[in-house]
Amino acid sequence: MQDDVQKATPSAHAYPLLIKQLLHTPFVQAPGQEIVYRGQLRMTYSTLRERIARLASGLKGLGVQHGTTVAVMDWDSHRYLECYFAVPMMGAVLQTVNVRLSPDEIAYTIDHAGAEVLLVHTDFLPVVEAIKDKLENVHTFVYIDEPDSVAAAHSIDFVAEYEAMLAQSEAHYDFPDFDENTRATTFYTTGTTGLPKGVYFSHRQLVLHTLTLMAALASPVSGQRFHRGDVYMPLTPMFHVHAWGMPYIATVMGVKQVYPGRYMPDRLLHLVRDEGVTFSHCVSTILHMLLNNAESESVDLSKWKIVIGGGALPQGLARSALERGIDIFAGYGMSETGPVLSLAQLPIGSEAIDLDEQVRLRCKTGFPVPLVDLRVVDEEMNDLPRDGKASGEIVVRTPWLTQGYLKNPEASEQLWAGGYLHTQDIANIDPTGNLQITDRIKDVIKSGGEWVSSLEIESLISLHAATAEVAVIGIKDEKWGERPVALVVLKPGAKASESDIKQHVMTFATSGRISKYAVPQIVKFVDALKKTSVGKIDKKWLREQFA
Known part of the structure; x- marks a missing residue:
């Protein structure tokens, strides 16, 4: 035609x-x-x-x-x-x-x-x-x-x-x-x-x-x-x-x-x-x-x-x-x-x-803006159910995505594999179409055979009255594969113990909101969290320092 x-x-x-x-x-x-x-x-x-x-x-x-x-x-x-x-x-x-x-x-x-x-x-x-x-x-x-x-x-x-x-x-x-x-x-x-x-x-x-x-x-x-x-x-x-x-x-x-x-x-x-x-x-x-x-x-x-x-x-x-x-x-x-x-x-x-x-x-990732074709897919690029549970990688098409990496054709092809831009972000979509990122592919924690969202644990720990900032990383564990570790910056003058933070997270596991594997194995209190040049928490550096 x-x-x-x-x-x-x-x-x-x-x-x-x-x-x-x-x-x-x-x-x-x-x-x-x-x-x-x-x-x-x-x-x-x-x-x-x-x-x-x-x-x-x-x-x-x-x-x-x-x-x-x-x-x-x-x-x-x-x-x-x-x-x-x-x-x-x-x-x-x-x-x-x-x-x-x-x-x-x-x-x-x-x-x-x-x-x-x-x-x-x-x-x-x-x-x-x-x-x-x-x-x-x-x-x-x-x-x-x-x-x-x-x-x-x-x-x-x-x-x-x-x-x-x-x-x-x-x-x-x-x-x-x-x-x-x-x-x-x-x-x-x-x-x-x-x-x-x-x-x-x-x-x-x-x-x-x-x-x-x-x-x-x-x-x-x-x-x-x-x-x-x-x-x-x-x-x-x-x-x-x-x-x-x-x-x-x-x-x-x-x-x-x-x-x-x-x-x-x-x-x-x-x-x-x-x-x-x-x-x-x-x-x-x-x-x-x-x-x-x-x-x-x-x-x-x-x-x-x-x-x-x-x-x-x-x-x-x-x-x-x-x-x-x-x-x-x-x-x-x-x-x-x-x-x-x-x-x-x-x-x-x-x-x-x-x-x-x-x-x-x-705090959710929200709804795609107009002209954004956003999918959550498995490793074979199949769409996952929009049930708020099934998690996969976000891939997108819109008119304003970079068409590649400058002078780097190999990385450009990886970015655009299958004709969609690969974000490397793991997320789910609920029945209303609301998106929720659960992790970066490189940051996701697999513990006891289950995917554990470092972002969700961080968000829950942030609700503790003594928490100023928090980062959750995965460390290797012989029994469980990986276990989450929480690095916590306390508010000025605030006090909390490792057991306080663990118990706080455990209440969400007990209520069924998160898996028991999401409760941090270790809680370490630090003075500050390393940031990248644009102000994001540098989890790669934190994993290297606290492995």
Whole structure:
């Protein structure tokens, strides 16, 4: 059967889905809306429009052209937002450099991406000074000054300073049309084994992710929403998966945006208070840090909506946030998925649900957002029953998934085996379609012939009154194969014994909620839990240390 493909009128315009198209609405409808940096610098969307053009003009003057990769090392700022638009709108590629990697890893990612231009915030001068001789492709360095910072000594040959370059550049730039499948961004995953892997996204993918997530966040009747009356502040670094795509969404909607620079708990809380922040997203460790900061007691958090991703949302943390009035809910995605796949938004009528059930639902992995074809399958790619029990790997298709790993065809084929992207996450789906991740494939614990979910044990231990943070890992056991070990950080001044924690978990086993094999064999109290560069608990490191 032959498709009846529509024929275009010769004069008709084939409208490509390019990032520049996201700017039409806000520049018309919200030209006077504010964008704030650290509470110190304020500009409007009209100024943003001009600065995007000036940045593109300045970069063009430095030799940036279609296909050039421009790397950025900066804190979350209005400058980063300008780069999100100006660089890909030129037809160039934006590389968002993970500044929390080791110097050698940073050098590897910049070189592997083929970056030719590097924008460097003054705080990262020591890092770039140490690795500059390893950056074989970078021929142009641009300095990002910060008025209240003291620059470290260096020998980097900067060709321009960011603000000076913009001031000297044209305030108009004619951004061209080109193929919507042109690569727009590149960044690197922070896997626990091997070198970081490069993922990449096209204009079409980022536009579709923006529009779809905007629709998903606007769909609830009330709660867990993002709308034009909100004030947005990211708590996920802008180098990490486009800050979950939210800066693009916030800009399309023309909302007030607040960029905090380097994450400092006092500053973040002051910005929430002073700028009226109502919507953020972060990993659970960041929210835990904020709620335990002394300043939080004097800040009204009751208008704040927070999406937790990058790992499970523990029930104990969710309960603490709800008690402070925070509308907290989980989101799910990964670097390879651009990132959002699902959101734990409450169903209609949820206002009648008791607190325990609300906490449970807010901590689930949630419902797939529109356009996401998500399956839970066995090893032969057969769909598993949607009974809330049968667990398998999540595989997905959506229009915005990375099409592979940069310059790594073997790993790309593994990622896309069978025509679905393999997430390596183990989950089940209940009869309502609600998804629940139980573990990463590499973290799942098999004890006594049963699969034990480390995430579920962690969530239950987080409900103990003395628990601040917890990680559960598996260690080898001659009799049972593996047994779970709980590593617990206590709240300041709190006391608990190993038997207290075990007994707490045992009550859930006795009630039938979890298997008896899920009760930790060992509970070890630690001062802190090792985190990865993006704030996730580093279980690989913990397994090596506590094996």
